Amino acid sequence: METNNSVPLSQLEAGESGVVLRLRGGRGFVGRMAALGFTPGATLRVARNSGGGPIIVDVLDTQIALGRGQANRVYVRQRENDE
Amino acid sequence: MCVNGKMTSSEQVTATGTQVVEKTATLALAGQPNVGKSTVFNILTGLHQHVGNWPGKTVEQRVGRLEHDDVIFHVVDLPGTYCLTAASPEERITRDYIIHQEPDVVVVIVNAAALERNLYLVAELLALGAPLVIGLNMIDVAEQEGFEVDPEILSENLGVPVVPMVASRAVGVHDLVDEAVAIVEEGPSSEPHRPHVRQDHQQVLDELRGLIEDYVPAPYPHDWVALKLFEGDEEAATMMRDILPPERWAMVDDILQQHEDAIIAVASGRYEWIEEMTRTAIKRPRIGRVTVTQRIDRVATHPFWGLILLALVLALIFELTYSLGGPLQEWMATHVVEAFSAWLAASLVSAPAWLSGLLVDGILGGVGTVVTFVPILAVFFTVMGLMEDIGYMSRAAYIMDRFMHSVGLHGKSFMPLFLGFGCNVPAIMGARIIESRRSRLLTIMLAPLVPCAARLGVLAILVPIFFPHNATLVTWALTGLPLVVLALGGVLVNRLVLEGEEAAFIMEMPLYHMPYPKSIALLVWRRIMAFLRKAGTVILIVSIIVWALASFPRGDIEASYMAAIGRFLSPVGALMGLGWRPLVAILTSFVAKENVVATLGVLYGVGENSGALAQVLSASLTTPSALALLVAEMLFVPCVGTLAAIKQETGSWKWVLLNVALLTLLTVVAGTITYQLATLLL
Numbered sequence: 001m002e003t004n005n006s007v008p009l010s011q012l013e014a015g016e017s018g019v020v021l022r023l024r025g026g027r028g029f030v031g032r033m034a035a036l037g038f039t040p041g042a043t044l045r046v047a048r049n050s051g052g053g054p055i056i057v058d059v060l061d062t063q064i065a066l067g068r069g070q071a072n073r074v075y076v077r078q079r080e081n082d083e
Numbered sequence: 084m085c086v087n088g089k090m091t092s093s094e095q096v097t098a099t100g101t102q103v104v105e106k107t108a109t110l111a112l113a114g115q116p117n118v119g120k121s122t123v124f125n126i127l128t129g130l131h132q133h134v135g136n137w138p139g140k141t142v143e144q145r146v147g148r149l150e151h152d153d154v155i156f157h158v159v160d161l162p163g164t165y166c167l168t169a170a171s172p173e174e175r176i177t178r179d180y181i182i183h184q185e186p187d188v189v190v191v192i193v194n195a196a197a198l199e200r201n202l203y204l205v206a207e208l209l210a211l212g213a214p215l216v217i218g219l220n221m222i223d224v225a226e227q228e229g230f231e232v233d234p235e236i237l238s239e240n241l242g243v244p245v246v247p248m249v250a251s252r253a254v255g256v257h258d259l260v261d262e263a264v265a266i267v268e269e270g271p272s273s274e275p276h277r278p279h280v281r282q283d284h285q286q287v288l289d290e291l292r293g294l295i296e297d298y299v300p301a302p303y304p305h306d307w308v309a310l311k312l313f314e315g316d317e318e319a320a321t322m323m324r325d326i327l328p329p330e331r332w333a334m335v336d337d338i339l340q341q342h343e344d345a346i347i348a349v350a351s352g353r354y355e356w357i358e359e360m361t362r363t364a365i366k367r368p369r370i371g372r373v374t375v376t377q378r379i380d381r382v383a384t385h386p387f388w389g390l391i392l393l394a395l396v397l398a399l400i401f402e403l404t405y406s407l408g409g410p411l412q413e414w415m416a417t418h419v420v421e422a423f424s425a426w427l428a429a430s431l432v433s434a435p436a437w438l439s440g441l442l443v444d445g446i447l448g449g450v451g452t453v454v455t456f457v458p459i460l461a462v463f464f465t466v467m468g469l470m471e472d473i474g475y476m477s478r479a480a481y482i483m484d485r486f487m488h489s490v491g492l493h494g495k496s497f498m499p500l501f502l503g504f505g506c507n508v509p510a511i512m513g514a515r516i517i518e519s520r521r522s523r524l525l526t527i528m529l530a531p532l533v534p535c536a537a538r539l540g541v542l543a544i545l546v547p548i549f550f551p552h553n554a555t556l557v558t559w560a561l562t563g564l565p566l567v568v569l570a571l572g573g574v575l576v577n578r579l580v581l582e583g584e585e586a587a588f589i590m591e592m593p594l595y596h597m598p599y600p601k602s603i604a605l606l607v608w609r610r611i612m613a614f615l616r617k618a619g620t621v622i623l624i625v626s627i628i629v630w631a632l633a634s635f636p637r638g639d640i641e642a643s644y645m646a647a648i649g650r651f652l653s654p655v656g657a658l659m660g661l662g663w664r665p666l667v668a669i670l671t672s673f674v675a676k677e678n679v680v681a682t683l684g685v686l687y688g689v690g691e692n693s694g695a696l697a698q699v700l701s702a703s704l705t706t707p708s709a710l711a712l713l714v715a716e717m718l719f720v721p722c723v724g725t726l727a728a729i730k731q732e733t734g735s736w737k738w739v740l741l742n743v744a745l746l747t748l749l750t751v752v753a754g755t756i757t758y759q760l761a762t763l764l765l
Contacts, residue, residue: 066588
């Protein structure tokens with residue numbers, strides 16, 4: 001089950017998954033994020049999000065900590081939790 | 084024998100007539116961060132390594148030597164990078180090195196537990212055309228996490244040799260070097276399967292390559308330059324704009340303008356290739372499995388328990404440092420430095436007084452005291468190194484990011500600043516891990532406000548003299564003061580100077596793993612050496628100057644140039660309730676923070692006698708003056724070693740002078756406020 005809403009990654013709660021739709025930012029930011037696995041179509045799972053401060057995301061078998069500013073610039077389509 | 088590439092070979096006939104064949108080749112070690120690359124480097128080169136900086140950059144360069152069979156490898160450790168854009172100095176160094184130095188073989192270490200992401204760098208390296216060997220490291224960790232990677236299938240898919248390894252136990256390193264030797268001697272045995280751009284962009288990329296092909300200068304590979312242009316790489320664009328005829332550049336630029344988001348197509352193409360390479364080579368983990376890392380992180384990155392854990396870890400680090408390092412420091416001070424001073428003084432009895440004074444009081448008094456801090460630093464750096472090595476420090480950075488952010492710093496600023504409690508020199512050098520230049524500069528500028536072991540040592544001696552009943556409380560207040568100033572300084576600079584600048588916080592949280600003692604030992608060694616080098620150079624020179632100022636013109640400190648300076652500054656001292664003696668003591672802390680105590684001893688004519696110093700100090704300084712003196716000691720300009728580190732890391736005297744000016748001003752203002760308030764209230 002998938003919904004079509006595009007939301008910033010920072011709005012996903014811990015345990016929720018999403019698929020990257022697009023990254024908003026300069027080439028530097030996009031290139032850096034792409035090297036860590038954040039490309040359109042990639043599946044992510046939020047491991048930590050305490051509502052403020054940085055979040056932790058599972059992507060490509062790695063945990064990446066992202067500042068809230070960066071997490072606001074990654075747009076995802078939320079996936080129903082299938083776990 | 085086949086000689087390949089740049090490899091050189093020379094044959095010599097020895098005295099006994101046997102032929103010795105000596106071949107040298109260059110091996111570059113590449114990899115993403117957190118893959119165990121430095122462990123591999125340490126195993127390969129042992130103590131035959133040299134640490135310096137890449138020319139013109141504040142990025143650490145490590146090179147070493149490795150003999151294997153009949154090949155002598157010059158091993159170059161390239162900086163850890165996730166990709167090869169031109170965005171960071173590390174990335175530029177790595178790609179420039181491979182393009183211009185053409186190493187005979189590039190060994191790229193990948194983490195088997197995060198293979199797909201790690202192959203992104205391999206995709207970038209293949210585009211550069213360098214002959215690769217892949218070290219598939221951490222296969223034990225991957226197994227723990229439930230992955231199975233088949234190195235043979237992976238190697239077949241990639242067309243590149245793949246060697247399974249567990250570097251932390253030195254497993255597979257020998258095979259890795261064998262593969263490197265094979266490449267050097269026989270060349271790559273198969274053509275690698277290179278990545279492509281996403282299908283819908285292939286035609287445009289071909290068109291772009293066609294436009295530049297005849298103009299790309301050697302030694303740049305055409306395909307790579309075309310790809311980098313397409314990605315929007317500024318270095319590639321600048322290079323080609325200068326070389327191409329204007330009308331041709333206009334055509335290229337036109338294509339680039341139309342495909343501004345091509346970086347996504349290039350990156351997606353790389354992931355498609357990775358998927359193709361790994362599909363048959365990886366077995367995925369079973370779902371729902373809880374790993375060791377996840378279990379630890381339930382606490383370590385928890386918004387509440389994570390903070391508690393961090394506080395406990397930091398408390399433990401301090402406790403260990405001072406309970407183990409403290410007695411060792413005292414032992415060194417009495418049995419090594421003082422014993423040596425006494426011996427030196429005794430053997431210089433017949434020498435001119437100035438020589439004895441210079442050597443015993445000037446040099447040993449300055450450099451010697453600094454050196455006694457080595458045991459404390461050794462313990463502190465070992466515990467810190469352990470925390471870094473097992474992977475905890477990135478959790479600490481994550482936990483602290485929110486707080487650091489509110490004072491304009493960055494989660495990654497936390498680690499270097501915390502190192503500052505040991506010594507400010509490695510703290511300032513540690514700020515290198517912060518990518519954003521602004522955040523790094525701010526961290527460097529604020530680092531001197533972290534009270535180092537020497538400042539804390541002075542507190543431990545002076546506070547009980549002035550405040551025998553409230554020593555603990557006063558010590559905590561005085562330790563907290565510079566930290567509060569640090570936070571306020573961060574907020575101010577962030578609001579006023581760097582407004583609107585957002586420093587990106589993007590950081591991998593590596594899997595926890597068992598510590599590798601050799602890496603920690605080398606790290607501790609390097610940090611201690613950085614500290615000792617400062618002691619042996621700048622601190623030595625300034626010790627001599629300060630000694631000269633305090634001894635000339637007549638060998639009597641009361642009538643010395645130093646006293647004259649102190650008296651000249653006494654109007655400023657009066658604001659803070661400090662006479663010229665404490666003022667001079669603060670000034671001499673410029674050599675090393677702990678000099679304050681020794682200078683006070685000399686100026687009040689009690690020398691090293693601590694009982695007498697306590698008496699004369701408590702008699703001659705009122706409580707408000709004593710507080711002002713201690714506040715000044717905590718805030719005054721850092722020692723000359725730290726200033727030298729600031730110069731080295733920022734590359735400019737401007738920041739050093741700014742630091743000195745700001746902290747001097749701060750000392751006078753805070754000292755004055757303390758004295759005036761305390762006089763009113765007490």
